[in-house]
Amino acid sequence: MTTPVLSVRNLTVEIPTRAGLLKPVDGISYDIAAGEILGVVGESGAGKSMTGNAVIGLLDRPARIASGEIHVNGRRIDRLSRKELRRSRGKEIGMIFQDPLTSLNPLLTIGDQLTETISEHLDVSDGEAKARAIHALEEVGIPAARDRIDAYPHQFSGGMRQRVVIALALCAEPSLVIADEPTTALDVSVQAQITALLKRLCRERGMAVMLVTHDMGVIAETADRVAVMYAGRLAELGPVRDVITAPMHPYTDGLMQATPDASEGATRLRQIPGAMPRLGSLPPGCAFNPRCPYTQDRCCQDPPPTRDVTDGRAACWFPLTEHAAIPA
Amino acid sequence: MLAYIIRRVFQSLLVLLVVGLVAFSLFRYVGDPIDSLLGQERTIADIDRVRESLGLNDPFVVQYYNFLANAVQGDFGISYRQSRPVAEIIAERAPATLELAAVSALFAIGLGIALGVFTAIRRRGIAANVIMSASLIGVSLPTFLIGILLIYVFSVELDWLPSFGRGQVTDLGWWTTGLLTASGREAIILPAITLGLYQMTLIMRLVRSEMLEVLRQDYIRFARARGLRERAINFRHALKNTLVPVITVTGLQLGAIIAFAIITETVFQWPGVGLLFINAIQFVDIPVMAAYLMLISVMFVGINLIVDLLYFAVDPRLRIEGRNT
Ligand SMILES: Nc1ncnc2c1ncn2[C@@H]1O[C@H](COP(=O)(O)OP(=O)(O)OP(=O)(O)O)[C@@H](O)[C@H]1O
Ligand code: SF4
Ligand SMILES: [Mg+2]
Numbered sequence: 001m002t003t004p005v006l007s008v009r010n011l012t013v014e015i016p017t018r019a020g021l022l023k024p025v026d027g028i029s030y031d032i033a034a035g036e037i038l039g040v041v042g043e044s045g046a047g048k049s050m051t052g053n054a055v056i057g058l059l060d061r062p063a064r065i066a067s068g069e070i071h072v073n074g075r076r077i078d079r080l081s082r083k084e085l086r087r088s089r090g091k092e093i094g095m096i097f098q099d100p101l102t103s104l105n106p107l108l109t110i111g112d113q114l115t116e117t118i119s120e121h122l123d124v125s126d127g128e129a130k131a132r133a134i135h136a137l138e139e140v141g142i143p144a145a146r147d148r149i150d151a152y153p154h155q156f157s158g159g160m161r162q163r164v165v166i167a168l169a170l171c172a173e174p175s176l177v178i179a180d181e182p183t184t185a186l187d188v189s190v191q192a193q194i195t196a197l198l199k200r201l202c203r204e205r206g207m208a209v210m211l212v213t214h215d216m217g218v219i220a221e222t223a224d225r226v227a228v229m230y231a232g233r234l235a236e237l238g239p240v241r242d243v244i245t246a247p248m249h250p251y252t253d254g255l256m257q258a259t260p261d262a263s264e265g266a267t268r269l270r271q272i273p274g275a276m277p278r279l280g281s282l283p284p285g286c287a288f289n290p291r292c293p294y295t296q297d298r299c300c301q302d303p304p305p306t307r308d309v310t311d312g313r314a315a316c317w318f319p320l321t322e323h324a325a326i327p328a
Numbered sequence: 329m330l331a332y333i334i335r336r337v338f339q340s341l342l343v344l345l346v347v348g349l350v351a352f353s354l355f356r357y358v359g360d361p362i363d364s365l366l367g368q369e370r371t372i373a374d375i376d377r378v379r380e381s382l383g384l385n386d387p388f389v390v391q392y393y394n395f396l397a398n399a400v401q402g403d404f405g406i407s408y409r410q411s412r413p414v415a416e417i418i419a420e421r422a423p424a425t426l427e428l429a430a431v432s433a434l435f436a437i438g439l440g441i442a443l444g445v446f447t448a449i450r451r452r453g454i455a456a457n458v459i460m461s462a463s464l465i466g467v468s469l470p471t472f473l474i475g476i477l478l479i480y481v482f483s484v485e486l487d488w489l490p491s492f493g494r495g496q497v498t499d500l501g502w503w504t505t506g507l508l509t510a511s512g513r514e515a516i517i518l519p520a521i522t523l524g525l526y527q528m529t530l531i532m533r534l535v536r537s538e539m540l541e542v543l544r545q546d547y548i549r550f551a552r553a554r555g556l557r558e559r560a561i562n563f564r565h566a567l568k569n570t571l572v573p574v575i576t577v578t579g580l581q582l583g584a585i586i587a588f589a590i591i592t593e594t595v596f597q598w599p600g601v602g603l604l605f606i607n608a609i610q611f612v613d614i615p616v617m618a619a620y621l622m623l624i625s626v627m628f629v630g631i632n633l634i635v636d637l638l639y640f641a642v643d644p645r646l647r648i649e650g651r652n653t
Pocket of ligand 3: 048049050180
């Protein structure tokens, strides 16, 4: 088996606070292969962004990686020096942010922002950098890229700006891209275009993509595999089709029910009762037990092992279906 | 953009007219120039003759019109006290003040921006915190006290720098400069620091708070995520985004530097227009006072115009262009 582009092993992020040590990411493990899109879902505060920030080495203090390993293309990157880490950002790992209106520097032309990124990572002449910048804009579908390169961000619409953001994130040809809710801030009409663009680029370039989203519809359409997070832990991991059609974790099941499904028409949107517990006050045992319809005694005593959640396994004592035959 | 600038120029002219009116009428009716021109020994005929020759008997509007018409040609009349053209006196004195103002402005802007960036980037460091605390002293001490303290330390105690005057100046014909001689350069240090210290701390604190704000923005985070160097992020991306408010405040403060030069020039006996103005007040030398006020307001208005133009240079969103695609 070829090495995955991204390999996260038992990643734990800690935030020391006066109230004690919080773990917004607690023992997460997963791989993303080249050309594969891993969807990451979960309620607000589940630790999705925190995981992405940890991978690209942009955790805001006081959050820090406490344990675990992160490998990109077989190289361990969580122990790199600041300088080495900076070099791998943009070049090995690209990141796309949520809001295209605020992600671009308003005072620099998009050409300036592209060429400075290209020149930082690739050993090319100014002319070559500019040619690559134009090419990068063409690739993300900006019409008349040659003329638009000297335009400022405010001269683009929201959807076009997100394309520019994608061009910027990908212009040094990273093999891993972290897209943190890339369509949430956009008009519904352009959301599908942007996800389609991401998917196309992923396939064409063979990039590994970590797609963080709230939208199960986007996951169903775009992702190959999906990781469900709950309170900093991995609840379930598996191929999209399996997870959507036959979720094993009661939380995933709840998420699916909360998603309006075209096949059911406009039927009611069943929300999972209650809210995700705050990190400082997680219940003993399974973090989901106060909200889970299947809770039993064991759930309130021992946490289900999250460490070996792999494809087709859920962090649950009583998974809903034992459908996926686990390959030995 | 052009329309905007033309409008601003008209506004500026209006401001100058009003200042001219205030300057003229205030000084026209405050004090009696006859007192300062003629001593106690004077006859009614003397007084009438002088009043007539100075045009003080004309109607107000005529006097104002003459004042403006002459002022536009650089003619501010004859100094009551020195019996020489005011324009000549001012032209003699202006280089000293402008040089002092320019050096303190450079000091304030250069050091202010540098320290502002430094304290923002290293905001947890000891040095940054010491600088921030020290800057509080800088803002709270009055100018004359800073001048006196500097004189005490560097002139009296250490005897490093001169405490008054401009040192040796070089006459370039149209301009006299102290910057070409060692003594002139030494002489300008203390007054320039005194004059610019408040503005320096102000600019520093402003740059710092703007930098901290900008460094939290998404585009800075995105720049980091693209692996740009800290230097490029701090200076190319962040500092540039702090410039609009910094330019606004700096513009206003430049005017203040020129205006507050009066105090510094008095403390350091700096032979500039500020000192001239103080002496003019003592002798109710109306033409000199009026000319000084007009000069200062022209500078204020000019600086404001430049500030407006700088906004356009810095922020592309202000330039009127179609928002397309
Ligand atoms: N400085 C901090 N101190 C305490 N808790 C923090 C701090 N920063 C983040 N957190 C917590 O870390 C958790 C993880 O946040 P994260 O941003 O990763 O969530 P998310 O899954 O991306 O949510 P969303 O969908 O809203 O983006 C949250 O519960 C948040 O409250
Ligand atoms: S472990 Fe128990 S409480 Fe947790 S999800 Fe499974 S059944 Fe529900
Ligand atoms: Mg998030």
